Amino acid sequence: MLFNSIDFAIFLPIVFALYWFATRKHLKLQNLLIVASSYVFYGWWDYRFLALILFSTIVDYSVGLMLQKTNQQSKRKGLLWLSILVNIGLLGFFKYYNFFIDNFTQAFSFFGTEVQPNSLNIILPVGISFYTFQTLSYTIDVYRQRLQPTKDFIAFAAFVSFFPQLVAGPIERATNLLPQFYKKRQFVYSQAVDGLRQILWGLFKKIVIADNCAFFVNTIFDGYSDYSGSTLLLGAVFFAFQIYGDFSGYSDIAIGTARLFGFKLKQNFAFPYFSRDIAEFWRRWHISLSTWFRDYVYIPLGGSRGTRLNQIRNVFVIFLVSGFWHGANWTFIVWGALNAFYFLPLLLFGKNRIHTNIAAEHGVLPTVKEGMMMLLTFLLTTLGWIFFRADNITMAFDYVHRITNISLLSIPEIRPTFLIIFIGLFIMIEWFGRRQLYAIETLWLGYPKALRWGIYYFIVMIIFLYGGKEQEFIYFQF
Amino acid sequence: MKVFLLKISLFLGFCSISFFAIFSLADGTTDAFYLKFASSKQSSLIVGSSRAAQGIIPQMIQNKELDYDIYNYAFTIAHTPYGKVYYESIKRKLDVDSKNGLFLICVNPWTISSKTIHSEDSLHFRENGSFIDKTYFVNLNPNIEYLVESYDRFNIDIITNKKRKGDYQTFFTHNNGWLEVTIESDMISNQERTLNKIKSYKKKLDMYSGYSQNRMFYLKKTIELLMNHGDVYLVRLPVNDDMLYLEEQLLPDFDVKMEALSRFYQIEYINAIPFRKKYKYTDGHHLELSSGEAFSNFLASEIKNNKLNTLY
Numbered sequence: 001m002l003f004n005s006i007d008f009a010i011f012l013p014i015v016f017a018l019y020w021f022a023t024r025k026h027l028k029l030q031n032l033l034i035v036a037s038s039y040v041f042y043g044w045w046d047y048r049f050l051a052l053i054l055f056s057t058i059v060d061y062s063v064g065l066m067l068q069k070t071n072q073q074s075k076r077k078g079l080l081w082l083s084i085l086v087n088i089g090l091l092g093f094f095k096y097y098n099f100f101i102d103n104f105t106q107a108f109s110f111f112g113t114e115v116q117p118n119s120l121n122i123i124l125p126v127g128i129s130f131y132t133f134q135t136l137s138y139t140i141d142v143y144r145q146r147l148q149p150t151k152d153f154i155a156f157a158a159f160v161s162f163f164p165q166l167v168a169g170p171i172e173r174a175t176n177l178l179p180q181f182y183k184k185r186q187f188v189y190s191q192a193v194d195g196l197r198q199i200l201w202g203l204f205k206k207i208v209i210a211d212n213c214a215f216f217v218n219t220i221f222d223g224y225s226d227y228s229g230s231t232l233l234l235g236a237v238f239f240a241f242q243i244y245g246d247f248s249g250y251s252d253i254a255i256g257t258a259r260l261f262g263f264k265l266k267q268n269f270a271f272p273y274f275s276r277d278i279a280e281f282w283r284r285w286h287i288s289l290s291t292w293f294r295d296y297v298y299i300p301l302g303g304s305r306g307t308r309l310n311q312i313r314n315v316f317v318i319f320l321v322s323g324f325w326h327g328a329n330w331t332f333i334v335w336g337a338l339n340a341f342y343f344l345p346l347l348l349f350g351k352n353r354i355h356t357n358i359a360a361e362h363g364v365l366p367t368v369k370e371g372m373m374m375l376l377t378f379l380l381t382t383l384g385w386i387f388f389r390a391d392n393i394t395m396a397f398d399y400v401h402r403i404t405n406i407s408l409l410s411i412p413e414i415r416p417t418f419l420i421i422f423i424g425l426f427i428m429i430e431w432f433g434r435r436q437l438y439a440i441e442t443l444w445l446g447y448p449k450a451l452r453w454g455i456y457y458f459i460v461m462i463i464f465l466y467g468g469k470e471q472e473f474i475y476f477q478f
Numbered sequence: 479m480k481v482f483l484l485k486i487s488l489f490l491g492f493c494s495i496s497f498f499a500i501f502s503l504a505d506g507t508t509d510a511f512y513l514k515f516a517s518s519k520q521s522s523l524i525v526g527s528s529r530a531a532q533g534i535i536p537q538m539i540q541n542k543e544l545d546y547d548i549y550n551y552a553f554t555i556a557h558t559p560y561g562k563v564y565y566e567s568i569k570r571k572l573d574v575d576s577k578n579g580l581f582l583i584c585v586n587p588w589t590i591s592s593k594t595i596h597s598e599d600s601l602h603f604r605e606n607g608s609f610i611d612k613t614y615f616v617n618l619n620p621n622i623e624y625l626v627e628s629y630d631r632f633n634i635d636i637i638t639n640k641k642r643k644g645d646y647q648t649f650f651t652h653n654n655g656w657l658e659v660t661i662e663s664d665m666i667s668n669q670e671r672t673l674n675k676i677k678s679y680k681k682k683l684d685m686y687s688g689y690s691q692n693r694m695f696y697l698k699k700t701i702e703l704l705m706n707h708g709d710v711y712l713v714r715l716p717v718n719d720d721m722l723y724l725e726e727q728l729l730p731d732f733d734v735k736m737e738a739l740s741r742f743y744q745i746e747y748i749n750a751i752p753f754r755k756k757y758k759y760t761d762g763h764h765l766e767l768s769s770g771e772a773f774s775n776f777l778a779s780e781i782k783n784n785k786l787n788t789l790y
Contacts, residue, residue: 006626020479187479187482189479189481189482192482193482196486453489456489457489457492457493457496460493461493461496464493464496464497464500464633465500465632465633465634466632466633466634467632467633469630
């Protein structure tokens with residue numbers, strides 16, 4: 001079920017009503033309702049893959065309980081590896097099997113040996129990368145004794161399958177989300193209104209910004225050899241806004257929906273395009289994934305400690321793994337490597353943590369220096385996005401090559417005025433709301449009620465009148 | 479909770495009214511198809527592809543003292559070649575209580591051929607999943623189902639297209655379903671369009687796998703369905719020589735097939751191909767406005783004559 005679909009518009013009020021009116025007095029029943037509705041939500045795509053979620057849930061729940069029962073280190077390690085192997089095994093099979101087979105075949109052919117690969121026609125289960133990471137975090141935290149394993153299977157199943165964030169995050173940590181299933185939730189008016197406001201902003205990002213950008217991005221990328229450098233650059237910039245609008249929009253809707261049910265999820269995007277360097281960008285982009293890799297991969301590897309060589313290795317590992325997490329294609333790996341190259345100088349010169357505050361924190365506008373740094377960071381990121389969006393490496397390099405010629409100075413052949421105006425408006429609102437958890441969290445709260453409602457109505461009407469055609473969320477494929 | 483529900487209901491109610499008000503403005507300027515799903519069920523129908531959508535003017539048929547309130551329910555070759563999808567849509571549009579209707583089933587080789595690799599691969603027919611397939615309610619006004627599910631433009635265009643009518647807007651669907659298309663009619667533009675169209679159809683010819691028994695089966699079912707509700711005519715609209723040449727390559731025995739159908743069902747096959755030189759085309763196969771009028775007149779006369787012959 002897509003958040004921006006009629007199905008969800010019907011599904012949400014039904015679940016909301018059952019949750020607050022029919023099951024409010026019974027915590028277990030309320031959690032059970034969450035599990036049931038989450039399975040319906042997920043099964044709407046393909047009910048066959050519900051078995052995978054259930055399997056993952058049972059394995060990690062059991063591993064958690066068994067970890068509690070034993071103090072023997074080797075046994076504990078064995079249990080941890082069991083969970084890792086099951087979860088990564090599922091992910092590896094469904095997401096990476098054909099990638100490895102194809103690459104092995106090519107490698108063997110290169111050395112003159114022809115092999116007949118057994119490629120499988122595998123459908124990638126939606127959101128598998130998200131929920132496997134979420135459930136893995138539980139086992140690892142239990143193993144590290146940072147979390148008590150739960151004995152409440154329903155609460156655990158609800159944690160793994162919680163529908164607002166099941167298919168595209170934020171990837172929640174068990175330490176944050178699981179305890180919320182143990183406590184009775186109270187309906188708080190201000191939280192619910194806040195949730196709706198965040199949903200509205202998420203829908204605007206997704207439907208007006210991302211979906212409209214998608215149309216032009218597809219046109220430009222699909223026929224990139226026919227366009228001038230300036231059009232290709234514009235296509236890449238549109239993709240930067242598409243992926244941001246799409247993914248952060250999804251996160252906003254997810255967090256807002258969770259708020260309606262009395263849950264607090266973590267912020268996943270913190271205005272990343274206002275970053276002044278790549279290190280800051282990665283602290284603000286897909287925070288739940290970055291911190292996951294930081295805590296479970298980067299730090300165990302030694303992080304920024306140790307020899308220079310180790311530091312470099314760790315940076316590359318984290319970015320390459322992150323790239324590979326996004327998809328079984330070399331384009332994602334190159335995208336990860338490119339970001340590692342961007343990041344490395346900052347780490348090596350000890351400048352990776354100089355921008356930990358918000359740009360122009362106490363002012364209205366950034367300084368010229370800040371503005372230039374933001375622009376440079378945005379352009380570097382956009383260059384990376386070309387690899388992320390391209391069908392293959394050759395296309396990505398060709399695309400970049402075609403940007404860098406004299407036609408870069410020409411007027412783009414495609415220049416949708418309405419979209420450029422919307423993006424301008426969007427940047428402005430995001431800028432003024434950059435101190436909040438999401439742009440319109442408190443932006444108009446000081447205004448008279450009628451005006452504030454008028455603004456919300458205006459946003460709804462913009463979504464209705466200028467909404468691009470329904471597109472799947474990009475991150476569903478990851 | 480009560481305050482929350484009250485406020486959210488008020489807000490959403492107000493938004494819904496606004497959406498409905500905008501949808502209510504949808505009409506023949508909205509797009510080339512919308513109005514066909516926003517009119518009532520019909521007792522007389524013109525069915526077929528874009529040639530019929532543009533080339534047969536219901537008003538002209540009524541002008542010939544034929545007492546039929548006929549409705550043009552033809553779309554495009556991409557959406558309405560004969561098949562299960564179009565058959566179901568026609569069934570939904572048909573007033574099942576009607577008995578003495580008039581039904582013009584427009585045919586040409588493309589309408590009973592398939593663009594799939596295997597001509598009988600109906601699971602992959604190009605119209606599957608299109609608006610013809612998705613629009614279940616074909617007589618709603620405003621047709622929210624169509625506007626939400628299938629309208630592929632911005633909703634703001636519902637408003638702006640009204641202002642563009644006759645200006646930048648090249649199409650207009652009339653209340654009787656006829657699609658009026660206004661395009662430049664000078665000779666150079668016409669030649670250019672025709673050249674491009676023939677070129678694109680030459681390419682299309684390579685992509686078509688040819689005659690489809692499945693499509694023929696549904697053409698027959700369509701005839702049988704409509705015969706229960708009135709007089710049925712098979713109609714082949716005229717095209718220029720180049721297009722005819724391509725169609726003869728696609729299905730050399732097309733007319734033989736249609737004549738066989740005509741004999742089997744004892745319905746008239748009105749083939750305008752022999753008179754093709756009398757008409758002008760915007761692109762080689764769509765009739766120009768005046769030719770559309772002339773052809774509709776011709777068609778009405780043929781039907782009238784046929785009726786008179788049947789009577790006496």
